[in-house]
Amino acid sequence: MLNVNGLNAGYGDILVVRDLAMEVREGELVSLVGVNGAGKTTLLKTISGLVKARSGIVEFMGERITNLEPHQIVARGLVQVPEGRKLFPRLSVLENLEMGAYPRAAKPNKKANLEKVFHLFPDLKTKIRQSAGTLSGGQQQMLAIARGIMANPRLLILDEPSIGLSPLLTQIMFDTIRQIKEQGVTVLLVEQNVHHALGMADRGYVLEQGQVVLHGGGRALLSNEHLKKAYLGM
Template sequence: MLTIDKLNFSYGDLKVLWDINLEVHEGEIVTVVGANGAGKSTTLKNISRLVKPTSGSITFQGEDIEKLESHQVVERGIVQVPEGRKIFPEMTVLENLRMGSYIKSARKAREANVERVFGMFPRLKEREKQLGGTMSGGEQQMLAIARGLMANPKLLLMDEPSLGLSPLFVKIIFEIIQEINRQGVTILLVEQNVFQSLKIAHRAYVLETGRVVLTGEGNDLLSNEHVKKAFLGM
């Protein structure tokens, strides 16, 4: 579904990504884990076309997306749930959701999708008229995910969805990720919560200082000695 081949990226003179190779197959949850500053979020920004690679290629369903603009990437079915949620704090829950369906294909199904995400997130239904900025961090993260689903994604990019949340909401968010995947959405997940993300991943990549150092099935990497020592404190 998604293929990244020898991706390199620099912020000016600072090189951040080095020959990244990564694949996501339809129906998978693929996790990219690593310490802060490893290049995880930058990888997602390259896929979303928020930044442009120095070199390398990115293809989605056989199409080279390197020359596309960000809105065209969304139209192809790649939708990103950004780090830090980035909801519209002065808009209600319902208004935030409707903002997620701005592309033409999603507009047609807007009201049906509102009902669908309210079915997945009953807490948002209860708060549909509440301003987004007055909700808890966990509720805002639910809203950010629900807003992403409003665009009918084929591939959902999720950037640190558990960041800053209580243990209870972390558990809820990872359950939501699995449920979205069961409903047919392929997921590329970037996470610092290595244990939880590897536990739900079909496959995973470990990034260190902008390089892929390990790849494999999620459960296999959980038992890898390097992963246990570097990320799990074992």
Template sequence: MLRVNGLNVFYGNIHALRDISFNVEEGEVVTLIGANGAGKTTTLHSISGLTPSKSGEIQFLQKSLKGVSPNQIVQLGLGQVPEGRRIFANLTVLENLEMGAYIRKDKQQVKADYENVFARFPRLKERLKQIAGTLSGGEQQMLAIGRTLMSRPKLMLMDEPSMGLAPLLVKEIFEIIKEINRGGTTILLVEQNAHMALSIAHRAYVLETGKIVLEGPAKELAQNEQVRKAYLGG
């Protein structure tokens, strides 16, 4: 579904991504783990067209994304749940969800998708008219995921969904990610909580200073001594 090949990204003189290559197959949860500054968010931003690459190839559903604008990338079926949620704080919950569906013309199916979001996140239905900026952190994360689901993504990029959440809510969010995947959405997950990420992913890649240093089935990497020492507290 997604193929990244030889990707290089610079911020000025800083070589942020160094010749990285990986792929995501349809139906998978694939996770990128690594320390702060390893290049995880830059990778997602490059895929979704927000950060230009110096060289390399990104293909989604066998179509090159070179020169494709971020809004066209969403139309192709690639949605992103951004780091820090990035909800529209001054709009209501409903207006945020409407923004997620703004590119869609299939009005009947959009209605059905609202119901799907409300079934998954009953708290959002209770707070439809509430200003999104007044929601709790967990509710804002649910809204960010719900808003992306409204664009009907085939592949969902998720950037640090557990950031700043209490442990109980982290568990809930990861259960939701598993449900979304079981419902047919492929997921590329960037996550600081390596333990949780590896527990739900099919495969994983470890990024260090802009390079992929390890890859393999998530269960195997969770047992890898190097990974355990660096990311799983021994």
């Protein structure tokens, strides 16, 4: 579904993503892990067209999408929920959700997607008139994902959804991501919570200094010696 090859990207003179190759197959949940500054967000932004690729290829559904405009990429069903939520704090929960449904392909499915969202996040349904800025951190993160679902994704990309959440909410967040996958949405998950993210992933990639240093089955990676030492303190 998503195929990245020989990708190089960065900012100004600095190359952050270096000769990177990875793929996500339809129906998979793939986790991408790495420490702060490894280049995870830069990779996601390059896939979504927010950062321009210097060279290399990004293919989605068999079509080359490298350096298309972000709205053209969203229109194809590749939807990214950014790090740090980026909600409209003064708008209501419902208005934020409606903003998510702006891609043309999402409009006819708006009602069905709203139902889907309220099923996944029953808490949000009771708060549709409340302004987004008054929600708790956990609820705001849920709303950010819900807004992504309103865009009718084929591939949903989540950038550190558990950041800042309590252990209980983190657990709920990961359960919800699993449900989203079970409903047929392919998921690319970026996380610093290595244990959770790889434990539930079909496959995983470990990013260090903008390069893939390890990849394999999610659970298999968790028993890899380098990963255990460097990421799990074992």
